[in-house]
Amino acid sequence: MSDTDTLPKSLRARFEEYGSRKIAMRKKDLGIWQSYTWQESYWQVRQLSLGLIQLGLKRGDKVCIIGDNDPQYFWAQLAIQSAGGVAVGLFTDSSPPEIQYVVHHSDAVLVFAKDQEQCDKLLEIQDQVPAVERVIYWDDKGLWNYNEPWLVSFGQVQSLGRSLDAEQPELFERLVDEGSGEDLAIFCYTSGTTGLPKGAMISHRNLIAGADSNLQIDPRSDTDEHMSFLPPAWITENVLGLAIHLRSGMVVNFPEAPETVRQNIREVAPQSVFFSARQWENMVAMVQVKIIESTWLNRFLYKIFMPVGYKVAALRFEERKPVGLLWRFLHMLGELAVFRPLRDKLGLVNAKSAYSSGAAQSPEVIRFFRAIGVNIKQLYGSTEAQTHTLHIGDDVRFETVGVPPPRMEIRIAEDGEIMVSGPTVAQGYYKNPEDSQKAFPVDEKGQRWYRTGDAGHIDSDGHLIYLDRMKEMLTLAGGEKYSPQYIEGQLKFSPYIRNVMSVGGEDKPFVTALINIDFDNVGRWAERQGLAYTTLVDLCQKPGVYELIRSDVERVNRTLPPAARVRKFVLLHKEFDADEGELTRTRKLRRKLLGEHYGDMLATMYAGADQVQVQAAVKYRDGREGVVETAVRIATLEDETSEEKQR
């Protein structure tokens, strides 16, 4: 498809294919979905692009865009690219100094700024960005009385373009033809946690490869709907939104306002959705709150059918067993009474694929959505290389981030760092050869890789397990790396574990874990087992409870390389306590203090004993202090507690 190796060429191809017969975009405005056909979209871009030429834009020039998800954002980007320019997206919440940095660093000659809010920020830094010829806005609210020649409207630029089009009607097509897949399409500035932001240079070929690879995994038809609400400055919206729109003809819908995304997504009911792990979690919480506030009938149906949903989902996805007729019948009723209405409320009623990204997704959330008929898949990626791995089809596993998409390669470096290679790897960082060389090494075969800065390893089925950022990894005495956060995070997914601190380090030969059981859940489990207990101190030392937790630790161990596995753990007789300074007020571990409080216990664990006598000082709620004395058992996991034995 060399004739459509750039985004503007793809736009032209769709325009020729559909013309005015098909809707390309919709935007909710004044309460009504307004639609734009491919023909309208093409002419908007064409006039705008020629207007930019009139303003002096040349091939290779950079243009910044700052604004919400609007058709004008996409048109601006395509107009810039049609003229051979590079679009540099900025986040709408950027401060004037942040905008100044990117505008200046990217050598932008023009800036698109949506509205008064963004224009005001640019006016504030006008003196510091002398290279910027004009700022172009597309929402004039509040700008009526601005008398700033620096600001021009979208419409004004398009009318400049119309007159150029009348003089040279073949110019636009020629400009589009001159573009090539190797041209840079966008810069995505990454919000580097350390140092200044870096501008990843992404070519048309990169974007198109990302879109086509995603389409191979999740084919989309030109009647599919997309909801554009991820920041358009972000690589994800560029690939999953704009590029797929241009490749497949999928309709892009723009929300009325950033605050109305929830409502608008329900009206649109897209086929493919992409939320952060946190957003999925929030949806579960929202459903639970709404159900409590709902009518008794809804509460009753929810109570009856959710367990059916959970049961059938467990059979299908976890136990991989056939679902019996009775369950299937009940599930059908549940689908009508609860699951479908819930999916409808969440805008997921047509969702064929649902992705989660940004953090490990808790199995609870995945199970909830499976129960109502949405199979959430993990997607792991970066600005610099797009999608590294994802869950494909029904091969979804809680502990992994999936497998590389077609034409993508994953390699684990000597030090445990995840490296990726493929057609979506960016061209480097703009004006930063030093970091580019470090982040994008070329191997002996001449293949370019991207160093993700993440640690992970590949399991026996080829799934990638993501551990942590490289710099968060700790080293054991033997030189092996391990990730305390990964172990703790994964263990806390167990309903029986309330809190946990894993311990290791350069003076420790292996990893250990101090675990707080969840008293309520373990207590309920013990009751079901007919296990008698009195207090937490008593319950946590029952052999049965140790076995219960041991299976959780083994589950996590199975996802880890042998050296990084938890070898010994204890179930603590008292919880980590914020009142004693062991936790921060946001319930994060204070590792150093915990290390001191439990110093003797840890020493005993590493010495090889099988139990430890403890005298823990306790501060009661009324301020009195007391001492608890008890023996805490130390559980040891043997080396071969790994996959061989379990499978």
Add this chain to the structure above:
Amino acid sequence: MIQRDEIQLSAEGVSLSFAGISALSNVSVEARQGEILAIIGPNGAGKTSLLNCINAFYRPDKGRIIFEGHDLTHLPPHRIAGLGVARTFQNIALYTGLSTLDNLMAARHLHMHAGFLKSLLYWGPARREDIAHREVVEEIIDFLEIEHIRKAIVGTLPYGLRKRVELGRALAMEPRLLLLDEPMSGMSQEEKEDMARFILDIHERHGKTTLLIEHDMGLVMDIADRVVVLDFGRKIAEGTPDDIRRNEVVIKAYLGEDMTE
């Protein structure tokens, strides 16, 4: 068309007392076409009483209110609304059981012409009229950035948003004079700034005369064209914000009170 700078509203020698306690004594205020006039003053200075006299919630004991040549002093409030005066209230007066949209649509009744029977049938002219009103209302929703609460029941909204809806309702009446009673009270700094921006935009876009009451001097001094200061029911100063900032009497009456708060 009325000229800018022409007096649009004048309160002449207004006095009002409750059971012998004087709320306003001989207050005269003039609002010119297209200006933002702020009336400020400490608590109990008589700001809201004056506003209530203007749209006939109270009848002044003495003096009169003239709006575009009409003597408002003895007109009922709905007639005054019909003449093009809309107001918002310090303690928000909306239909709390209705949605934002319905509240704004209700304000359009002033401009509705279809009779009872036609409206009931929702046919022909009535339907077209409804659509036209909805367009006006949607413009206001867009203008005030309240799309996300279009269908939300007003009673469930947070305070700052309710204030915005109330402003929207006043705008939906397409008034020529807008009376705003403490539009920023009880708001966070950010909400206050948003509200100030809306008031400026309304003024800029439509050149509406806006009479604004505020207890808090801060933002009001930035957006008002002229300021009138009341204290204990008397007008103690009038002028541009800069004049007022420098006015000794005001500083004593107003800032002095602030310092003891």
